[in-house]
Amino acid sequence: MNRDLIRAVRSARVLLGLTVALGLLAAAATIVQLVFLSKVVNGVFLEGVDLGEVGGLLFLLLGASLLRSCLLWVREVAAQWGAARVKSELRERLFAHVLCLGPSYTVGERTGELTTTATEGVEKLDAYVGRYLPQTLLSVLVPLISGKSTLVNLLMRFADPESGTIRANGLEIIDLPAKAWRENLALVPQRPHLFHGSVLDNICLARPGASQDEVEGAAELAGATGFIRQLPDGFDTQIGERGARLSGGEAQRIAIARAFLKGAPVLVMDEPTSSLDPESERLIRTALERLASGRTVLVVAHRLGTVRRADRIAVLDEGRLAEMGTHEELIQHGSLYSSLVNAYGRVPA
């Protein structure tokens, strides 16, 4: 049997021990029953006594049967309690562990498998569960991260660099607790997740204690008020799988509202690659401009418009920094960046 499973069972050991003990007692009651039965049969068959004379024995037999049934009942209850305890413990540990592994581990194709494990897998108490428990943070993360999003992951401390350091105001961020560091950052991911709950709850994720006014203010700044007002219950509309579905552009604006509400000094934005409808694009762009003022911003950009407005542009090629500078400098430099810009320039004007 799997070691982790045994460990999980340990917490329910009193209940499981009780189950075994009661089972033994029930077996003892069976033996007592059989003794009385054989005495009854013996009395009637060999000694020829009648019903009245074995009546006492029959009552004892009845008593033993009742006792046995009660023992079986309590045993069953203890067994079920133990199983429920083990399952709920595993569920909580698995969930906490997955969150501890962080988004680089959970995002992507693995999400489905993980959610199945945490729900049905735990129900079935499969040894499968054990597969996810023992792995360490680092061995999981390193082979998975690649491409542009790596930068975001490193900055958010979803992963730590294999070598080199990241400094903020001269301080190495690896020396800070990850949670404390993240308080300074607001992330607008490529595909923000909307949780089951109201629009209000979803924006409040950034700051749970926020007042209604603050949330509405953040939504206004994010250019989200327009579509939220059109939802059946406004800010109280339930969203997520069982509620209203929002478009990609709308989800983005919820994420931007979260960032406004959080008010962190550093903004990290992973622009969506697929194009949104022009109206969403325009609203998001103006919202981001508002959000960026007075803050440090890192954008993983896919749009030339966003790139051009940046103070500094870093061009990555196959994971290496190919060029860095302002738009004008890079254009004059005339290499990778300018060839990208030229390709965009072929858009009919």
Next chain:
Amino acid sequence: MKTFLRLVGFLKPHLPRVMLAVLLGVATVVSNVGLLATAAYVISAAALVSFLGALVIPIYLVRIFGVSRAGARYAERLVSHNLTFGLLADFRTWFYTRLDPLAPARLLRYRAGDLLSRIVQDVEELQNVYLRIVAPVTVAFVTSLLTFVLLYSFGPPLAFAALGCLLVAGIGVPLLVKSLVRGLGQRQLELRGELNARIVDGIQGAQDLIAFGREEDQEHAVATLNRKLDTLQGRMAFITGLQNALGDLLMNLAMLSVLVLAIPLVSGGEVRGVYLAFLALVVLGSFEAVQPLGTAFQFLGRSIGAGERLFEIVDAEPEVRDPAQPLPLPGDHKLEFDGVCFRYGTGDRPALEDISFTLERGKRVAVVEPSGAGKSTLVGLMVRFWNPTSGRIVLGGHDVRGYAQDDVRGLIGVVSQDTHVFNDTLRANLLLARPQATDDDLRRALTLAQLSGLVESLPGGLESPLGEQGLKLSGGERQRLSMARTLLKDAPLLVLDEPTANLDPVTERRLLDAVYGLTRDRATLVFTHRLVRMEEMDEILVLDAGRIVERGTHSELESRRGMYHRMLDAQRELLLAS
């Protein structure tokens, strides 16, 4: 009940094996009763006779029952599991053959949530109809009857007392437990659903939770629900635990009542004393048959639920049927939409309204739509997932309804963003489109689709595994794989769905050069809302809310200052804003 009978109907072709399995099940219980009862008889009789030779036959019977019990149990398991697998295979084939013509128009409705995986579970669930319901109930019925007949020969009151207890244990107790547990069971299902939704939500949204430092909140919410579920399951355990305990109690009560009724008969000399222990143990043994009935009741509810869900899907009418005598495909592949309207349901808003256009060899038509909502409907109509609500789609001069669906699909190559990458080698993923393609064909398609760089970088070349256990393709690579497949299929009608959405501008340009080079002798329909190289289109349709609001060439539309012009402006602003 109707659903249940329909499910039982699946047993009909397997009737001989069903009978055999039930017979073996009865034999198992009878052997058990026989073993206990003859053993009791032998022990009792041995007290009376000094010469064991008189007991040879009963002693042999004990041996035979001992062996036959194990043998019958083994054979019963063998036959019934074999039967179950056969049934399951039947269910699967039956369901799939009925499902196939429904796909995908009907199934699109089930895409939401986890309904597809539930279908799989429901089919699995049906195996319990035989294994856990039909077989145990039949066995219980037959053995109860046999017990009744046997006891009746000793005295009718004995038989009725035992039968009464058997009935209460087999039917009364499960019904009692079911009614007691009803409210709690419902609440438990809800709680578990809520808990699972929380966990799924937390895992899918891990990035947002962690970025905002909210992981403890979610863990706390999960823990709270977990406690609630624990408490509830604890309460349920009291009731479900009762089932076994009551069954056990009834078994002993039955034995006691038979004793109480039999003792006067023995004292009165109507029944010989050696049979007293025999009778008590017959009753004990016969309860083995009613024990599985508790679970049978649980499975009955679940199987009927599963059956109803499956029948509902299967009984649906296919949206599109092939004609009895499909027309041969025409040599001319001109495709015309003639005033096509489409709504998904009778009450729904039309998804497409009055769409007319012509797609012919050498021509490129672009469909531009800000929301992208009508796109999948339009493609669905072309590949005959649906029939238009009104209007006609004409292929080579005849209504497409006259052709076989597969023939029409063979003419159309679709390049889409969400193509499926199978868990197999690159070669297998490509050969899907044209099984007889040579290596040269594959390489040419890969080069045209701008994927040759990827292939060269792969250690195994064409044999490199893709998908879950191999290389995970990026969005752009997936799309180019779809392009390569379509090029291999070499269909006369090409549908390009946002062919360059995930690509950088340099690759985009190369890909479009390659593809447009190939489309000269094909008809091409392009869906896009990136207005790139639109001057190369013969006609542009601008769709809004399912209607064509503008149509014409790029230069015509640009000068018209309508919706197309506004989209161009918005795009230019995005790309060139400073």
